[in-house]
Amino acid sequence: MTSFYDFRLPALEGGEIDCSQWQGRPVLIVNTASECGFTKQYEGLQKLWLETGHATPDGLIILGVPSNDFGKQEPGTSEQIKEFCQVRYGVSFPLAARSIVRGTETIPLFRWLAKEGGFLSLPRWNFYKYLIDRQGKLHRWFTPLTDPHAPRLLEEIRRVSQRHG
Numbered sequence: 001m002t003s004f005y006d007f008r009l010p011a012l013e014g015g016e017i018d019c020s021q022w023q024g025r026p027v028l029i030v031n032t033a034s035e036c037g038f039t040k041q042y043e044g045l046q047k048l049w050l051e052t053g054h055a056t057p058d059g060l061i062i063l064g065v066p067s068n069d070f071g072k073q074e075p076g077t078s079e080q081i082k083e084f085c086q087v088r089y090g091v092s093f094p095l096a097a098r099s100i101v102r103g104t105e106t107i108p109l110f111r112w113l114a115k116e117g118g119f120l121s122l123p124r125w126n127f128y129k130y131l132i133d134r135q136g137k138l139h140r141w142f143t144p145l146t147d148p149h150a151p152r153l154l155e156e157i158r159r160v161s162q163r164h165g
Contacts, residue, residue, distance in 0.1 A: 003136025004029075007109045010097035012066070012078050017096055019109075024134050025053075026160040027061040029113070031101045033073035033126040034066070034084045041127050042089035044148030049093040052157065060157055062093040065109070067101045070125045074098055117141050129153065133160040 004027060009017045019027075030045060045062055053060035066081050068074040074081065078097055085091035101110040101123050113130050114122050116138040121130075127144035131153075139160050146153050 004109075004112075004132045004138075005136040007112070009065070009099070009107070009109060012082055012095040012097050014078075017063070017094060022061045023136070025058055025061050026134055026139075026157065027063055027132040028157070029063045029065060029109070029130040029132065031067045031069075031110075031123050031126055031128050032064045032095075033068070033070065034076060034081060035073040036071070036126040038125075038127040038144045039073075041144075041148055042085060042091055046089055046091050046093065048148045048157075052161070053093070058163075060161060064091070064093060064095040065101065065107075066095065066098045067123075067126065068098060069100060069102050070123075073126060113138060113141070131156055131160060134163070 005020045005023050007019045009019070011017045032042065033039060045064070048060070049062045053062060066074045076084065081098065082095070085095065099107045099110070101107065110123070117130070121141045125144050129142040129146060131139045131141070133139040140156050142153055
């Protein structure tokens, strides 16, 4: 796999997410969990989705990837995760099915992110953020301490969102 757009993921609601559908769009990938101290970031991610991606045909895509890898903080079924995200935070951005994002059974997307970002980019907790540019390459990554509306994240989103040429 040479770009983010080459990947496919199981979707939370069943079926598959084909990342090639977002070809040419910037993407923010976030490994999420419903019972984490950072779970309130769903609210900021949803707001960011509405501000930068939702209404524009080439705007930022936010992709949540629920994971139970850190503190067993995503123990629910797909239906429970979906209901929690929608009822509690109004999440309308795409969500993958619960996935393994660290260890020997890591899904291919997160293996690729680790290869592209290096050892320090490996998620060590929930709500790591990976910003993909319009060419499908990893631009930057951020730890859970970076809020979805942190100025440095917003500046990097602005940079990858600009069209050149």
